[in-house]
Amino acid sequence: MTMTTAYMDNNATTRVDPLVLETILPYFSEQFGNPSSMHSFGGDTGKRLEWARGEVQKLLGAEHDSEVIFTSCGTESDATAILSALAAFPERREIITSVVEHPAVLTLCEHLERHEGYMVHYIPVDREGRLQMDRYAAALSDRVAVVSIMFANNETGTIFPVETLARMAKEKGILFHTDAVQAVGKIPLNMQDSAIDMLSLSGHKLHAPKGVGALYLRRGTRFRPFLRGGHQERGRRAGTENTTGIIGLGKAAELALEHMAWENSGVRRLRDRLEAGILEQVPYSFVNGDLPNRLPNTTSISFEYIEGEAILLLLSRVGIAASSGSACTSGSLEPSHVLRAMDIPYTAAHGTIRFSLSRESTDAEVDWVIAQTPPIIAQLRRLSPYWGVNGPIDAEKAFSPVYA
Amino acid sequence: MWDYTDKVKDYFFNPKNTGVLEDANAVGEVGSISCGDALRLMLKVEPDSETILDARFQTFGCGSAIASSSALTEIIKGKTLDEALKVSNQDIAEFLGGLPPEKMHCSVMGAEALHAAIANYRGEEWVDDHEEGALVCKCFAVDAVLIEKVARENNLHTIEEITFYTKAGGGCESCHEKIEEILAKVHAGEPVAAIPVSAAQTIAASAVSKPLTLVQKIQKISAVIDEMRPQFQLDGGDIELVDVDGDTVTVAMSGSCMGCQMSGLTISGIQERLMLVLGRPVRVIPVQMAHAVGA
Numbered sequence: 113m114t115m116t117t118a119y120m121d122n123n124a125t126t127r128v129d130p131l132v133l134e135t136i137l138p139y140f141s142e143q144f145g146n147p148s149s150m151h152s153f154g155g156d157t158g159k160r161l162e163w164a165r166g167e168v169q170k171l172l173g174a175e176h177d178s179e180v181i182f183t184s185c186g187t188e189s190d191a192t193a194i195l196s197a198l199a200a201f202p203e204r205r206e207i208i209t210s211v212v213e214h215p216a217v218l219t220l221c222e223h224l225e226r227h228e229g230y231m232v233h234y235i236p237v238d239r240e241g242r243l244q245m246d247r248y249a250a251a252l253s254d255r256v257a258v259v260s261i262m263f264a265n266n267e268t269g270t271i272f273p274v275e276t277l278a279r280m281a282k283e284k285g286i287l288f289h290t291d292a293v294q295a296v297g298k299i300p301l302n303m304q305d306s307a308i309d310m311l312s313l314s315g316h317k318l319h320a321p322k323g324v325g326a327l328y329l330r331r332g333t334r335f336r337p338f339l340r341g342g343h344q345e346r347g348r349r350a351g352t353e354n355t356t357g358i359i360g361l362g363k364a365a366e367l368a369l370e371h372m373a374w375e376n377s378g379v380r381r382l383r384d385r386l387e388a389g390i391l392e393q394v395p396y397s398f399v400n401g402d403l404p405n406r407l408p409n410t411t412s413i414s415f416e417y418i419e420g421e422a423i424l425l426l427l428s429r430v431g432i433a434a435s436s437g438s439a440c441t442s443g444s445l446e447p448s449h450v451l452r453a454m455d456i457p458y459t460a461a462h463g464t465i466r467f468s469l470s471r472e473s474t475d476a477e478v479d480w481v482i483a484q485t486p487p488i489i490a491q492l493r494r495l496s497p498y499w500g501v502n503g504p505i506d507a508e509k510a511f512s513p514v515y516a
Numbered sequence: 517m518w519d520y521t522d523k524v525k526d527y528f529f530n531p532k533n534t535g536v537l538e539d540a541n542a543v544g545e546v547g548s549i550s551c552g553d554a555l556r557l558m559l560k561v562e563p564d565s566e567t568i569l570d571a572r573f574q575t576f577g578c579g580s581a582i583a584s585s586s587a588l589t590e591i592i593k594g595k596t597l598d599e600a601l602k603v604s605n606q607d608i609a610e611f612l613g614g615l616p617p618e619k620m621h622c623s624v625m626g627a628e629a630l631h632a633a634i635a636n637y638r639g640e641e642w643v644d645d646h647e648e649g650a651l652v653c654k655c656f657a658v659d660a661v662l663i664e665k666v667a668r669e670n671n672l673h674t675i676e677e678i679t680f681y682t683k684a685g686g687g688c689e690s691c692h693e694k695i696e697e698i699l700a701k702v703h704a705g706e707p708v709a710a711i712p713v714s715a716a717q718t719i720a721a722s723a724v725s726k727p728l729t730l731v732q733k734i735q736k737i738s739a740v741i742d743e744m745r746p747q748f749q750l751d752g753g754d755i756e757l758v759d760v761d762g763d764t765v766t767v768a769m770s771g772s773c774m775g776c777q778m779s780g781l782t783i784s785g786i787q788e789r790l791m792l793v794l795g796r797p798v799r800v801i802p803v804q805m806a807h808a809v810g811a
Contacts, residue, residue, distance in 0.1 A: 421578035458550040497574035
């Protein structure tokens with residue numbers, strides 16, 4: 113009997129699409145030339161890089177292909193954007209970001225705050241993970257060099273109103289950057305009619321290989337390179353191009369555009385079915401985030417009174433890959449900063465599981481997850497001191513450990 | 517995914533002694549839901565001999581927390597309370613074939629629950645001295661709270677001193693920046709003390725250029741082993757140089773070093789030091805020490 117498996121961790125990374133793989137393979141062997149070289153070994157590679165740039169341009173709905181700068185990953189794109197804005201506006205010493213950003217942005221901002229003397233405004237979110245707009249509006253001023261707020265949250269899928277945020281920033285002459293790593297390929301974009309100045313994306317979240325990303329940089333935006341050296345990427349990102357990665361990203365962008373409608377219909381339907389199927393069977397569970405306003409592929413479900421790593425280990429044993437907001441999977445002692453920022457109670461935050469689908473997800477996989485998850489939750493609850501026979505026990509009375 | 521031993525996996529997937537022990541006469545409860553793990557240990561103690569007849573647990577926590585709880589119940593069944601009090605968190609970790617350093621607190625929780633349960637049986641009050649911070653040194657599982665406390669109490673100023681007192685930073689050295697930050701916090705306001713260049717770095721600077729003779733090479737390698745040896749001995753183990761063959765260095769390890777989940781990390785720490793000193797790639801192979809050391 114072959115075991116059914118279900119890969120439900122596409123927000124962590126996606127499988128390289130077979131068509132992407134086929135497209136890039138020749139560029140490891142026959143077409144290995146450096147795109148900067150004069151000889152014919154490099155000739156076709158250079159053309160293919162420009163083709164890839166065009167495909168990413170189309171996916172983003174950008175006006176010019178020269179607005180796309182290839183990088184090594186989403187983190188590099190984020191750092192490039194933020195540090196460029198700070199260097200371009202040295203007299204502005206403040207940064208605005210949100211409390212639920214990816215560490216690529218959050219850790220950098222904390223570093224700038226601690227070691228470079230910047231003042232950082234961390235905009236809080238509400239219980240549904242929505243940005244507190246009044247706090248955002250209050251933080252905007254001509255002292256702010258850059259706003260960096262994510263397009264969609266990686267843990268809950270909650271989508272932020274980045275277009276509105278960008279327009280508000282623009283009124284104060286502030287550059288607006290968005291980490292759109294989770295959004296690109298899942299949400300249609302039209303950068304030519306946008307107020308966003310800079311946008312980060314990552315290849316491996318949309319079925320391209322790992323190790324390639326891109327930064328969208330609106331024409332006319334003041335820019336300072338992160339890596340200086342050669343003339344690559346018009347001098348805006350030195351370093352020999354990751355040709356296979358970039359060509360792969362180009363192909364992946366082309367495919368993402370083709371599948372955009374499916375992402376927002378077929379994938380969404382699967383996600384909704386998965387969510388409903390689990391909630392229906394499992395008491396004391398709930399979905400996190402701004403429910404009507406989420407990425408079509410993501411669901412974050414909290415299972416109360418149990419711990420996420422234990423759930424993941426048992427899911428993994430039946431071939432299901434997901435991820436958790438629990439502290440124990442990361443080695444830190446606090447559960448996910450996103451769930452804590454949303455004020456999800458500890459009873460639930462530790463037991464939160466993210467299922468993230470892709471265009472490759474199937475009904476059979478969803479059926480498998482719906483069948484396997486409820487007994488696993490029940491099994492762990494039987495072990496939990498916070499769980500009685502059919503529901504949670506009154507922790508105050510029945511279980512009060514020596515220290516809290 | 518964590519690199520759990522087969523025994524940890526077995527005790528997680530098929531935990532023994534779970535659920536409520538109805539006629540328990542000793543109960544220890546530790547942890548909290550906000551910490552992410554909590555454990556209730558229930559014992560049935562035979563009053564005359566104070567023998568633990570049965571033990572069961574309920575745990576809210578990760579895989580290794582559940583495995584540690586289950587292992588604890590297996591270890592203490594049949595023991596008297598006095599015997600059980602000698603069970604340490606290392607015993608629990610060893611029973612499971614080792615735990616990842618980030619997960620050692622799971623075994624600590626087990627030991628605490630045991631002490632709490634015995635205190636409960638004897639009508640004493642168990643006082644928790646549990647304090648835990650972010651893990652700084654992954655090689656030796658030392659957290660920020662401990663480093664800060666030791667640095668303050670002993671007025672320590674350098675990474676080297678921290679390593680001597682806590683072992684933190686003595687392995688792969690990747691936590692040195694964090695230790696520096698803690699030292700800066702402890703000594704905020706004081707003039708900055710220069711950090712002495714470690715012996716290894718001094719040797720490295722003078723080494724490399726011309727190839728070493730075999731004798732020189734062996735001398736350098738054994739100097740590194742001697743330098744690191746006190747850390748192993750602090751841990752109740754030992755390390756010795758056995759052989760040098762080309763770029764392969766064989767070392768013998770004993771005591772709690774061998775079979776410890778951290779031995780892999782330790783080996784890579786030694787390897788890194790040796791490469792620094794010799795200026796070329798080196799492979800370190802650990803073997804079990806042939807003769808028994810100590811009692």
